[in-house]
Amino acid sequence: MARILVIFHSITGNTMKLAKAVADGAREGGAEVAVKRVPETIPAEILEKNPGYVKVREELESFEVARPEELQDYDAIIFGSPTRFGVMSSQMKQFIDMTGRLWMERRLEGKVGAVFTSNEMPHGGKEATLLSMLLPLFAHGMIIVGLPPAKELYRAGSYYGAASTGVPKEDDLQVAKMLGKRVAEVAEKLC
Numbered sequence: 001m002a003r004i005l006v007i008f009h010s011i012t013g014n015t016m017k018l019a020k021a022v023a024d025g026a027r028e029g030g031a032e033v034a035v036k037r038v039p040e041t042i043p044a045e046i047l048e049k050n051p052g053y054v055k056v057r058e059e060l061e062s063f064e065v066a067r068p069e070e071l072q073d074y075d076a077i078i079f080g081s082p083t084r085f086g087v088m089s090s091q092m093k094q095f096i097d098m099t100g101r102l103w104m105e106r107r108l109e110g111k112v113g114a115v116f117t118s119n120e121m122p123h124g125g126k127e128a129t130l131l132s133m134l135l136p137l138f139a140h141g142m143i144i145v146g147l148p149p150a151k152e153l154y155r156a157g158s159y160y161g162a163a164s165t166g167v168p169k170e171d172d173l174q175v176a177k178m179l180g181k182r183v184a185e186v187a188e189k190l191c
């Protein structure tokens, strides 16, 4: 059975909702799945001024914080980040930047990788974020899984990964599940 980590950053819960759908899809695909978050770097006193954060804080904090070195324990890793000015959040980037030793030792080579994002505007940089999130995965030698031109993609998501505009709608969640399931199926064949 493939072991999959869904790792996300989220402040107002949209990426977290996608992460849960990706994980459901991966379980449906037969994998053993862990869902964890990256460390938050914004001070609590600033976060607490954001009502969107306060609403989801309890659920967000129910997810364990991942350690970079644990990435090597999984057969597939699916990264989720909100879009920040057309790229991933600095919190997610910082986490990825802490995988230097894993890169030097080629520990993630051959593992399956995929990405998802949430942003706010229909054309606010989803695809740019997804594509740029894939670059470090290529650098690690991971095998990238995207989405095929299925009928669901006419309504949501992208070739490069799952996505939502604001709070994920049913179509977004369905595509997120599709991504998780596809990663599980590929990882199962490879591990």
Ligand SMILES: Cc1cc2nc3c(=O)[nH]c(=O)nc-3n(C[C@H](O)[C@H](O)[C@H](O)COP(=O)(O)O)c2cc1C
Residues within 6 Å of the ligand: 009, 010, 011, 012, 013, 014, 015, 016, 082, 083, 084, 085, 086, 087, 118, 119, 120, 121, 122, 123, 124, 125, 165, 166, 167
């Ligand atoms: C600093 C900052 C930059 C952002 N940049 C973009 C952007 O470039 N395009 C966009 O559509 N949304 C942008 N957003 C909106 C978030 O991507 C969006 O609200 C997302 O759904 C939040 O995800 P979360 O609920 O998981 O935290 C930005 C938000 C912040 C706080």
